[in-house]
Amino acid sequence: MFLLVIVSATAVAQPAAGTDEYPADCDEAPLVETPTTLRGTIDVGSDVDSVRLEAQRGDYLSVRAMAGEGADTFVVSSPPDPEINFRNESGAVEHIDLNTYDYEREIAAGVEGTYEVWPQADGVLCLQIDDEGTPERLPYDWRLSLAENDPQPPEFVPASEELRDRVDALGSRVDEQQQRIERLQSLLDARNRTVSELRSRLAAKNETIEGLRSQSSGDDVTIDVTVTPTDGGQTFVSGEKARVEAEADGAATANLVVEYGSGVYELGGAGSVAVPLAETGEQSLTVRYGETTETVSIDVASSDPQSAASTPTGTAGSGPGFGLVGAAVALLAGALFARRR
Incomplete structure (x- = not known):
């Protein structure tokens, strides 16, 4: 559940503390002026974002609120003392919690809800945003547009910085997908090479088998x-x-x-x-x-x-002899x- 709690208090406004832009403690929440559009993120189930603004009896606060698709519901609540009335509600419904006497309004995730908050006493209003729904759906972004004594709070128009962030995020996703494609292509090439090698080995084995078969039937070979x-x-x-x-x-x-x-x-x-x-x-x-x-x-x-045969010679004192040469x-x-x- 995405919860926006409006608490009426008489405390004096104090600057925000810590590194969280919207701390959970109302005493440390930043004091905002209207008209304004606020943006934040619910990171974990225990995350609470708080802001404050001054209000006087007889004035009213126009609210335009929307939570991301990760939210279950978007709830605006206020304790019964001092009393806060809600008027001109659009896209918001009454939320009943048996464990509290707070006044609460719900807005479905992804839907823009508008309504007016009428405080019945002077003081400082603390707006608290948290999520009591399914943690697995986190994180998600929320936006809150506020105006004093104006029936039309500012429209939700993405700021140039937000657009740049979206472009950068999309560019990073494209780069990641391209790197993944290159890795997959490399794996595919390696597998194709392996398939080619296996086919070559299979062809060589088939040739060997054919040779062995021919040798085994050698009696029939001429x-x-x-x-x-x-x-x-x-x-x-x-x-x-x-x-x-x-x-x-x-x-x-x-x-x-x-x-x-x-x-x-x-x-x-x-x-x-x-x-x-x-x-x-x-x-x-x-x-x-x-x-x-x-x-x-x-x-x-x-x-x-x-x-060639050799010619024999005569002995000493003998008459002349002739060797017979045979060819x-x-x-x-x-x-x-x-x-x-």
């Missing part, structure tokens, strides 16, 4: 192998290389390897690899895909196909290809 000298000739020579080209139906060539001697050579995505020939004679090269193999045999010639020429042509599983 491997075609072609072996040729790398120099474009017709003869395989030790110290040179043999180019092995292979393909397996329904399988990736990157999963094919060539086994020769103690070495293993991957064909890669191109489906071919150059294998160095270290030995002479019949050599075997095996292409493997999982449990399936295809072996090719080739004849490898020496890099020096000619050999052997080996011509190797073609390649023998044999396939076996």
Whole structure:
């Protein structure tokens, strides 16, 4: 409940004390002159705002009051001695409190209420504003417009400072929202990168799974192998290389390897690899895909196909002798290809 208490007193006006613009104690409340418009804030349930003004019997005080949406009701009350009368009420209703004999008027939150207060004796009126409603709805602002012997108190027109405060507050909220948007965008970008990485990993795993499936069904795979000298000739020579080209139906060539001697050579995505020939004679090269193999045999010639024989010499005292020089020429042509599983 938002409570505005009007207390009639004969105390002499004193300046406000402390840092609170509208202290709770009437003796410390500021003395205001009319016409005026007051603005304040109810911060907590125990907060009480008080102001004072001088009044004389026969004069009346025009009041325009409004509380923010956080208020339950806006109540004007006065003790029965001295008596205070209310006239020309608009937007205000009588409030009955069985625990007090005060005269009270209520104004709904967010509604402008106007009325006249007629004191029946000279003195100082103390106006007290507090909230007896739900603390969870705090804080909220209140405004009070006062005029003496004038049926129309000042209208509620936001002051330039109040407008600037509102603009600053809205600007701060916009900045906070922009920062929040940037943080959310950063989180979204990070999550998108994570999703892309996970998709790449998933694709790699799927490829591995497909490779394993192909290997597990290797008995049904046929491997075609072609072996040729790398120099474009017709003869395989030790110290040179043999180019092995292979393909397996329904399988990736990157999963094919060539086994020769103690070495293993991957064909890669191109489906071919150059294998160095270290030995002479019949050599075997095996292409493997999982449990399936295809072996090719080739004849490898020496890099020096000619050999020279030495000439024997005669013994001392013997007649002249002639050494017999023999020449052997080996011509190797073609390649023998044999396939076996």
